[in-house]
Amino acid sequence: MCLYSYLAHPHSMTSPLVRVADRMAHVSYPIRDIVLQARKIEARGTPMHWFNIGDPNRFDFAPPAWVTQAIHAALDDPQYSGYAPSEGDPQLRAAVAQSEGLSPERIFISNGLSEGLSFTLQALMDPGDDVLLPSPNYPLYASLSRVLGGVENLYQCDENWQPDVEDMRKKITKRTRAIVVISPNNPTGAVYPRKTLQAIVDLAGEHKIPVVADEIYDQLLLDPSASPGPVHKLAQDVPVIRGCGLSKNFFYPGARVGWLALHGPGLDGFAGALQRLCNARLSVNWEMQRGAIAAVQHAPDHLPAALAKLRKRRDLISRRLNEIEGIRTTVPQAAFYIFPQVTDGPWKTDAEFVYDLMEQTGIVGVPGSGFSSQLPGLFLRLVYLSKEDELAAAMDKLEGFMKKRLK
Ligand SMILES: Cc1ncc(COP(=O)(O)O)c(C=O)c1O
The missing domain is CATH 3.90.1150.10 (Aspartate Aminotransferase, domain 1)
Known part of the structure; x- marks a missing residue:
């Protein structure tokens, strides 16, 4: 420690190390x-x-110009300098709701989809629960669920990184709270065909658990033939929590705007939990949400x-x-x-x-x-x-x- 910092903070020489919570190891x-x-x-x-x-x-x-222009306009308008409504800008919720075929109360705006996923797992999991995750998966899921006291539960994928639905079936326990589907997938780039998605949705229906459909890359399909459409379209009676955002489809990860769209039955309590989690963290950056409205409403010319x-x-x-x-x-x-x-x-x-x-x-x-x-x-x-x-x-x-x- 340098002399100056010791003189400024003499206690730091003798005070014990700050104890970090055990769960941080996860x-x-x-x-x-x-x-x-x-x-x-x-x-x-x-x-x-x-x-x-x-x-x-x-x-x-780079993000589309119509998105950044909308953000510039919002920066010049003091009404967007305050806290936004916790669950999201009403116009953004309405715009996303329209594209999802839902009512706006079913849309929750988050700080990137990362926060939406964190809220989702917090709302679903108690210690000892699990969510079924693909092997391999985006690491945030496993990390978050361990922090919440969850148990790792991975379903296998084949040599083309397609989910093994039979393995998924075997892995469902009494404590499984959701099946997570990431398609298009990070890290593999795989897109799951309709038939597989349908089988997953049916399985979730049999077990009365929701599907968490992480579709943050759904516009970045490189082979037009690989276009199964969104999971929720296959699920009439199965709750689907669909995650999307600006980071990938709109090449704007720094905006930190994502959203959850709640499709299907049985999600009222979950929506209430999301609302409380949103309230507790106050707001998502409002100017960026104004950009997201432009992103959702404009044709995807980029x-x-x-x-x-x-x-x-x-x-x-x-x-x-x-x-x-x-x-x-x-x-x-x-x-x-x-x-x-x-x-x-x-x-x-x-x-x-x-x-x-x-x-x-x-x-x-x-x-x-x-x-x-x-x-x-x-x-x-x-x-x-x-x-x-x-x-x-x-x-x-x-x-x-x-x-x-x-x-
Ligand atoms: C599969 C998947 N889900 C969610 C996220 C988080 O995205 P965001 O930047 O919106 O927080 C990522 C980011 O790489 C991702 O790959």
């Missing part, structure tokens, strides 16, 4: 954890390929060009990965993630592989184990938002690295 976020080590490598002068974070705005993607770029990048990275000895991948159908398997080499864990790769090539990926504790081998997640020349250069490096390691 909070981790592997997508960002890797960055600490990556920064050290970068500081040594290694050019890095940041393929770890799914933020389109670090690359050549998508064709963005999808064309993503398609080219997806094709390039999939082809190159499958040409490298010791690597094999499925081809993602949506979003901007790819989840290759390391099929050969000296590494015992995927973390060992990812750190070795990062040291040697500057390619930053996320170990597959960050998305599931039950994967059938070594995997990593790569984000393919970079331009083709960078993707190609990184694939050259990966190829050289694998050749060296497999010698």
Whole structure:
């Protein structure tokens, strides 16, 4: 400790360490954890390929102009400088409700879908409960449910990352409070076909539990044939809690605007719980919500060009990965993630592989184990938002690295 800070805070030399709650041991976020080590490598002068974070705005993607213009207008209007209504701007709720075919009281605006998911799990789970999660899944779910005292319960996916509905059936317990479906999926880029979604919805119906349908990537379909439509359309009598937002479909993660749409029966108590959770945290940034109205109401004219770029990048990275000895991948159908398997080499864990790769090539990926504790081998997640020349250069490096390691 420097002398100045000791003089300013003399107690800090003697006071005991502040005790942190035990449940904090459950909070981790592997997508960002890797960055600490990556920064050290970068500081040594290694050019890095940041393929770890799914933020389109670090690359050549931007939110639509009509969204940012609406935010500019709201910034100049003092009525939007205060707290917004806790459950969301009424016009935004009405706009989302219209696109969802619901009444506005069934829409709750959150600080990104992350907060919506946090509220959902808080409202559904008591200690000892579980929610069925896909293996692999977006890590926020597992982290949040453990913090709430929940029990891990993962359903398996096949070699194309499609859910195994029979496994799902076996895994439902008396304490299962919901089935989580992430389609399009992070980290695999898989899109679940209608038949699978229907089977999942039917299963939820049999067990009288809701489906949490995380559809935050639903506009980023790279193969038009892979378009099953939203889960709730398949569920007449089954409650579906659908999550969406600005972060991905509108390339605006920094806006931190997401929403939950409550479809189907039996969700009145849940809506009341959401309302109380929203009240307790007061508000979502109002100016950003005004931008979200424009996002929802405007035709999605920003998508064709963005999808064309993503398609080219997806094709390039999939082809190159499958040409490298010791690597094999499925081809993602949506979003901007790819989840290759390391099929050969000296590494015992995927973390060992990812750190070795990062040291040697500057390619930053996320170990597959960050998305599931039950994967059938070594995997990593790569984000393919970079331009083709960078993707190609990184694939050259990966190829050289694998050749060296497999010698
Ligand atoms: C599947 C999934 N759900 C939810 C989120 C959270 O999104 P938001 O930025 O709206 O909080 C993400 C973010 O990457 C995601 O991949």
